[in-house]
Amino acid sequence: MIIIPVFSEQKGSIIASNKVSSRIFSVSFSQDSSYFVTAGNRHIKFWDLDASKERRVNSTVPLIGRSGLLGDHKNSVFCGVACGRGLTVNNTYCVTTSGVLCLFNSSRQLEAWVDLKTSVASSLAVGEDFVFCGCADGVIRVFRPSNLQYIGMLPRPHRLGVDLTQSTQHSLLPAGSEPRHPDTLALSFDPRARRLTCVYTDHSVYVWDVRDVRNAGRLYSALYHSSCVWNIQVYPELQDPSHACLPPSSFLTCSSDNTIRLWHSDAPIRQRNLYSQDLLKILYVGEDMQHLQPAGERVEAESPDGKAGIRVLGISPDGKYLAAGDRCGNLRIFDLQFLEELVKIEAHNSEVLCLEFSPASTGMKLLASASRDRLIHVFSLEKNYSLEQTLNDHSASITAVKFTGESPEVRMVSCGADKSIYFQTAEQTADGLVFSRRHHVVEKTTLYDMDLDPTGTRISIACQDRHVRVYNVETGKLEKCLKGSVSDEGALLKVQMDPSGSFFATSCSDKNITIFDSETGECVATLFGHSELVSCMRFSQDCRHLISASGDSCVFVWRLDSRMTGAMRKRRARQASRTAGTCSLRQPNIRRETFISVPSSQLPLMESEEQKEADQRTPGKLDDAPGESECRRRSILYFLF
Template sequence: MPGDGFTFKSRIRNLLRSPSIRHKKNRKESLTSKVTLEKVLGITASGNSGLACDPRSGLVAYPAGCVVVLLNAKKNRQHHIINTSRKTITALSFSPDGKHLVTGESGHLPAVRLWDVAEQRQVSELQRHQYGVSCVAFSPNSKYIVSVGNQHDMMVNVWAWKKDVVVAANKVSSQVTGVSFSEDSSYFVTVGNRHVKFWYLDHCKANKASAPVPLLGRSGLLGDLRNNFFCDVACGRGSASDSTFCITSSGVLCEFNSKRTLDKWVDLRTGVAQSLSLSEDLVFCGCSDGTVRAFSPVDLCFICTLPRPHHLGSDASALREASNLFPTMTDARYPDTIAVTFDPVSQWLSCVYSDHSVYVWDVTDISRVEKVHSALYHAACVGDLEMFPDVRGEFAAGLSSGVFLSCSADNTIRLWRPSDWTHARDHSQNILSKDLLNIIYIDGNTSTLLDPECLTNMNADRPGDGQTAESRTGIRTICVSPDGKHLASGDRSGVLRVHDLSSMEEILKVEAHDAEILCLEYSKPETGLKLLASSSRDRLIHVLNAEDDYSLLQTLDEHSSSITAVRFAADENKVKMISCGADKSIYFRTAHQTDRGTEFRRSHHMVMKTTLYDMGVDPTCHAAVGCQDRSIRIFNISNGKQEKLYKGSLSEDGSVLRVQFDPSGQYVATSSSDKNISIFDFDSGECVATMDGHSEIVTGLKFTNDCRHLISVSGDSCIFVWRLAAELTISMRERLRQLRQNPNTPPCNSSSL
């Protein structure tokens, strides 16, 4: 019918202008405004394409999951750009003026995104790749952006970003690992497996066609190096602007002239080389074993080797002076240098190492290189975190309630105290990181810090149908005793360990389970008992007496599948233990005193229609269980009955994997398999805040004791510290005050739910 198209468009416009659509948009903005990403403890850069430096301000950019961290090394401050598409950032590059940042991502239909650095907002988006972006780069004249797809995509796109159009494109025949523009922006070079190719843009300038034209490429003449893997490239600057420098994984630095011919090369004398960065006067090559070598771009003459970072297995708490960085032992191992980038203004070189550490070196005087910044992060998926309890009085280890601990598949447990929470006069920090207090190496094993198998997706570790996990190293779960003296940890092979936190010494190691330990829980002080419970994929719960050298009190075998959570509670002057698992069951048990000691007996048993992944117990003696059907089920601990059910995720996909109460019980935080974090009002079930940023599932959540922050850890190896809105903090503190004023009358048996 005539006019139907106009009518249809009008309806669409009216729909978009409708109050309901605007309300949903405003509500989403309101939910995300309740939290701010304050600190990122982690990095996920896998090569030079994931590290960049603003040539004007010196800001260093690197990915941490779905977040770009903008690091000001001089002030040790971070700013963050969050990719709300929940796709992992794989590559990034600054514009020549530093005002914009371009990012590439992985996943289905990945986008090349342009961001305003000052405002941390997205400016433009290009979706021309299918399976992933491995490299992005700005042209020096700021007219073009080039993006290269990964090994499954193989597309090279040249984007006139100010017009938001692709002007040229072509395919490559091999995996590309690096890209660099010439100084005059007339061509760029890509490198990869047996691949060095020069792509020319002259014919693009006069192109006025609406569709992209074929991109013109010419292969470099590799000569004797034709069978090498070229892992990075940098086009020359200044007097070396006609040259192109490449580095091979076998450890060869080579130079191509303006005719694309291999002109000269030099052996780096290293096992493996991976990254390359240059200034007008120096070429820096990142190599294995923490080595960075500098050469002259004029004749490739060797200049010097930069200092190495810390050696693997370093005692972070003992490093107080720069001289401690250089060990006396001859068999010390160092992490590989996987990415380097140069700041021409400050003359600083930023390096990323394979153990996920970041160093910034001052190379102003190449004969006297000094460290100006460093940070150490987890090298693999983080399995759990724990807040240090709010212990009254002095504690021998000198730890405070602001400290938190995290464990990882890299076989370490780390103690953190973000620098923003410390006092200016605190001199106890080590020289490696202002956020890291100490590292506990489990069994002294540092090999896993370099093991790529540790970087596997944590989705494979999600509790499932009770099948035994394959043998792997790595710490899965931790728990700190309420008095702050002991740290219990469980690994993926079923070994339970206990460390004394004052000395950091291991005081117990026992093969407690036949499979991965999924949960550890100390009994609360109000129970009057000092117990430790451990649950596992082997369907067993062990109850240990923490007062009697962790002697075994009882083993419970009622579950028929993986036990995902076990919790203690004090209710009606009785000690309760609640457990749930992949068998869709939740068991309520009550402690009884017998001749053999404390014994738990089943009082209630509920079977759900969905898998139960995690559980939290609030001060009002209710248990909140996160379920596979995206819901949170609230149970009364006294009678075992379900009192309420509400949605634990705003999305329509995935499952609720983690549930965590704040100290007051006012709010409950959840993480879902869609990588989203939400905060709900426990009484009403209303969502009050949402967070995105992790690129893998969130494996742990904790509110800080002061109710100001929420901390999340993930399979992407990163720890995020979120600052909560003042209204949320005030609400939690007010409820805490009420609970402390009436400690003997908690609403345990209230029916308000």
């Protein structure tokens, strides 16, 4: 049983209601708002609002409805309904899923109907002069409202599998051609501007100028993901921008629709394409995409469990390569300059959950992939992505993997659904590079995500109990525990640090995003708008935006407050100056070790004094505190210079 409530806009309360037993797909109000019509499964019903006016104060009266006389179409499923406008204000137009446009007169009788000559119809929009019907294969047919006389057909949208970099103006193809376009899903008509907005089944949006329906022009279009968006990767900032393969501030997303999309909201005009101002490239991934793409088709490859799509992405620190893991367990490497597939590895038995390239500071070129099969594979980029090591410490799905440290102290941290955190240290052996366990921490809650601070010394982990726990990478000890959600319900799913480490963003199962101060744990912003769980978040490199993706197939770009942007940029500047100061201090140390400007006669005396001082130290301290020993050594060299 379905309840139809009518609300008062002024009072915000229900003034009338009734029940229907049929499923309803569409609703339309008359021009004077005296009645409205509902359409659904074998259902066309006219609800009179004038007869349902308030007769008592603060009470809800029953809606009075009368069914339409369907005639031969009594068993049809009506997916769209629209009341007439202007001279045809007393008419009502309905469309069935089988492709029949129906006209009901003021007596609720089926006066006329016309076959749309399509396999499926989905939507309807009505103006004073036109009736627009959305059909399969991107077809939109136009009729006269008075007698349903056929006028023509609007241009179709892009073809499925379109290459944005080589696309040309679409052509008007005959209705009997092979289906290569997305189906029309929804229509909305603006009578003042005479514009028709169309949404298609691949989640693309077009706005058509229909002042002349026989020569309609496209005013705007945008191509979006058609399924759950799983991951986002922001293109890194390079020291030499001339070596960049992608424009600055660009980012990539991957989805269950088996595509990887390259976005740039401020793309130069020369890089824009015919169909979208912010989408630069669509990369179709799948076994059969190579031969299907020229024909315009797009087929989704499915994993053994019936799930399809690209699950996770990773960009190499030099900005040259893109790694993509799908839900079948495959790992693909692409060249970012041309977005061509270089390597494909059947790495895992289940979907790949995380990918991580080793940063340049480690002095190594590694790629780690982790999966639901509880394994971590480490590949060497210098050996054409050959397998270096497989780690099987975890006993459940691995949710995050991170590289950190500086050569030769290279570390890898991983966490998973088994509530464990493993701290691994790299060692170079005769058989090659080997990661060995250094610390193992077990928590009382499931660990869903992890991110490193800019210094690489601390990790922040999103936990099921809605807290963010911060651990020291070197010691493996818990340093602090911060509240990661303003809600007291649900679980914390994602955590992401900004490039300066000033703030961290979290997403909870309540579908909202919250930004906290990383030092105090104070909530500074709450973002909401996604209709499904937030699957990924990334801060832009310029500290101006936060990018989020969700299971609702949407990618949101949030503009951060200017004060937050200023705080992040100031902290990054301080970090950069501190790093530069450290480098400038190290350079004189190298010179002091190389050049000694003292008489050679004094060298034996100084060496004996240094040896005497070394003999007085505690041997254990030299082993336990190598940093202190290094500091003292540098002070002696400074004295010699």
